[in-house]
Amino acid sequence: MHLYEVLRRPLITEKNTAIQAPQGKYAFKVGAEANKEQIKQAVEKAFNVGVIQVNVMTVPGKERRLRGRWVMSPSWKKAIVTLKPGDKIELFGGV
């Protein structure tokens, strides 16, 4: 899996912005097949920072109504990356 396919987009939400500066943790939506090692490399390369920990979780899809039927929205993978103390990412990518 290519590194460019690992990081999909940063997650900018109320909860995530709250832990960015104080704890140095940044959340991303990542490719479903990406593993922690790949995520670490991708973040280090893309933002030129040091990564000390990566936590991943799969966010289950939700039931949504589509044309009168109940369908599942796809599950996706979320990664919370802890940076080295002092490192920062300017997350001004597409909100």
Place this chain on the structure above:
Amino acid sequence: MKVTREKTENSQAFLRIEMEPAEVEESLEQSYQRLAKKANIPGFRKGKAPRVVLERYIGKDSLLEDALNNLLPQAYEKALKEQEIEAIANPSIEIAQTDPVVFKATVPLKPTIELGDYQQIRLAPEPVELTEDEVNTVIEQLRRQHATWEPVERPADFDDLVALDIESHIEEKPFINQQGVQYQILHDQPLPVPGFAEQLSGMKGGEEKEFKLKLPEDYSRAELAGKEARFKVRVSEIKQQRLPELDDEFASLVNPDLKTLDSLRERISANLRLMAEEKAKREFEERVVEAVVDSSQVEFPPVLVEMEIARLFDQQARQLQTSNIGLEEYLGRVGKTEEELREELRPLAIKRVTSSLVLGRTAEEEKIEVSDAEINAELENMVQSVTGNKDEVKKRLDSPQARDSIGQLLATRKTIQRLVEIAGGSTNARKK
């Protein structure tokens, strides 16, 4: 905040106001607080988005714009205080640059009015002259109004009234077909067709006649213009106008109160004189005011003219409304755009602004005041002259604003009165 006054002209002050970054920052923060409460940003509850996120979402510029909108009026107020300027209307504010924030304000100032030496203006009213001819003209008109028509047995002549049956065709199509029309034969009568009246003169009662007439090129019905019409007319009756004799009987016919012709004459000349005097007085007042205005130096900001134009325009629009013509329709009819109409009002507006400023100043100079009692009297007067629901009118007029404007009206009237007295030399000018 740094305020510099660049120049003053036309009673307008041009201010350049430079804001300190800290002041702008404070205002930005306030704007953020306020906007964040309203902004609906995905991933955030209302009011919870941090400033960077909000800036990304609504754009830095719009945040700045909001901040400036709040900041400018305050800054403007402060600048006015600092410069000790008294503005009379809203300024026009233009943002020159945003980093640091610099804006330019054009402040309309109080007009400067230099009254001329109006105490020295001497004008004489036009003397009112009434000639015998004018009275005679009126009497002649009255005679015509009260004329009677009598049938006569002779060929029709001009000024006669004839009863007609008309049958006419244009190219085999019926044109005018009427029975028993009353028609007065007058010189140069363009109806129904030029030349028609001339054809009728000389006809006898009961006579029939056929003739052809060409319709004029500019006939109102375009499809018939320039065509030839065949007329067939039958005169059934000829009546002659009989003017009443100028005698006492005529006088009482005009007005039952009047017994003799002389008293009628008197009444007419008195009325004419009254009208002429009224007109002369108005003209004299106008001339006096004009002279006073001409002798004064007035400088005022252009906003006043704009405001006056807007007022005149509204007035006209309302008038049109009451006459059941929409503004749009009127504009279409006279073939003008709204802009052109406004432009046309400009000279009038300038004149009105100048004279009202001069008069206002004169009133101050002459210490003209209007008492409550006078306003009440005028109010009563106005109510009396209104037909319809007097109570309602009174209620509407008894508001503070209405009273105010009545007061102003009276003050203007009194000022003009005073000026007329001065100019006529009948009052010694009051010493300042």
